[in-house]
Amino acid sequence: MASNVTTPGAVEPKFWMGGIEPMKASYGKLMMWFFLISDTFTFSALLVAYGYQRFSFPAYSGEVADFVNSNLYWPIPEKVYAAVPFLHGVYLPLVFVGIMTFILIASSVTMVLAVEAGHRKDRATVEKYMLWTILGGFTFLGCQAWEWAHFIHGTDNGTLMTIMENGKMVEKTIFGANLTVNEYGPAAFADFFFFITGFHGTHVFSGVILNILIFFRVATGLYDKRGSYEMVEKVGLYWHFVDLVWVFVFTFFYLV
Amino acid sequence: MADAHHIQSNDPNAGAEQRKAIWKTFWILLILTALEFLIAFTVAHGTLKVTIFIVMTIVKAFYIVGEFMHLKHETKGLIWSILIPIVFVAWLILALLLEGNAVFEAIFG
Numbered sequence: 001m002a003s004n005v006t007t008p009g010a011v012e013p014k015f016w017m018g019g020i021e022p023m024k025a026s027y028g029k030l031m032m033w034f035f036l037i038s039d040t041f042t043f044s045a046l047l048v049a050y051g052y053q054r055f056s057f058p059a060y061s062g063e064v065a066d067f068v069n070s071n072l073y074w075p076i077p078e079k080v081y082a083a084v085p086f087l088h089g090v091y092l093p094l095v096f097v098g099i100m101t102f103i104l105i106a107s108s109v110t111m112v113l114a115v116e117a118g119h120r121k122d123r124a125t126v127e128k129y130m131l132w133t134i135l136g137g138f139t140f141l142g143c144q145a146w147e148w149a150h151f152i153h154g155t156d157n158g159t160l161m162t163i164m165e166n167g168k169m170v171e172k173t174i175f176g177a178n179l180t181v182n183e184y185g186p187a188a189f190a191d192f193f194f195f196i197t198g199f200h201g202t203h204v205f206s207g208v209i210l211n212i213l214i215f216f217r218v219a220t221g222l223y224d225k226r227g228s229y230e231m232v233e234k235v236g237l238y239w240h241f242v243d244l245v246w247v248f249v250f251t252f253f254y255l256v
Numbered sequence: 257m258a259d260a261h262h263i264q265s266n267d268p269n270a271g272a273e274q275r276k277a278i279w280k281t282f283w284i285l286l287i288l289t290a291l292e293f294l295i296a297f298t299v300a301h302g303t304l305k306v307t308i309f310i311v312m313t314i315v316k317a318f319y320i321v322g323e324f325m326h327l328k329h330e331t332k333g334l335i336w337s338i339l340i341p342i343v344f345v346a347w348l349i350l351a352l353l354l355e356g357n358a359v360f361e362a363i364f365g
Binding site for chain 1: 270271274275278279281282285286289292293296297301305306309310312313316317320321323324325330331333334337338341342344345348349352353355356357359360363364
């Protein structure tokens, strides 16, 4: 911030001499950006590894309507994610994940509105929108918990599959999913589901915790005393990044 | 930058333009997601569908990073510092998808 800039003596300040912000962003904000870059690489690695696995495995080639689960080809996501809470047995492909996407986008909007109110030092509005963001985060986590439970528990009928067990090929009906076997497709499919959505869910969870912490500090007037609501902006960057990652997970895990 | 961000709170119209831009971005993201949903069930599986999805995802990413994360309005130095490292991701995608294809050819081809 300009108020913190000190011009050393009579020396004329130069761009990289220190004391000024060459990128017009504070140290903390800049470091949040660079942390997010490193996190981008982690998520990219996970998603690209998923792509690698998918490219090295046969794809389902028949009609979508005739699709049945098998561990011999990669499943069609819309056939796997077709359940919605309280509507047991109703085939609603991608509806629930669509709702989750909407919740996350909406919570991103309330976050950026909190940041905007922070620029005006409007404490009540910052509090209001941060609470909405926290609520959105918890709702998303609740949805994800249900989705995981459903994925692990599986469908009513399961899938008859030939799998390797104790060194022998055996035919058996598989229900739900774990890290070694699942009823939807090859083992790697469920593994990537757990790792990618799990890693993203962990980020949402830490984002909610950070939001609660910052909300508490807003509510107790710390940023009014400090004269700047920049911490809201920094936690906002993190929250939008979590939303951004979900946009990519939604496309590459649920749509393609 | 400091002056622009510290608008006095007693001005009722302060930040009105910014709030308008935020809601505009929200509607763009919502409509794009709804369109993706529509395409998922109307366009046949294939290269065209995947290409449409990837383009739409990049457009959504542009709006989230540019507007919500405010990167579009930062200095050029900051914008490039964030965007240039992404080149490594492009390389990773290319390398691993080619490799995956080679593995497929070796086992099932």
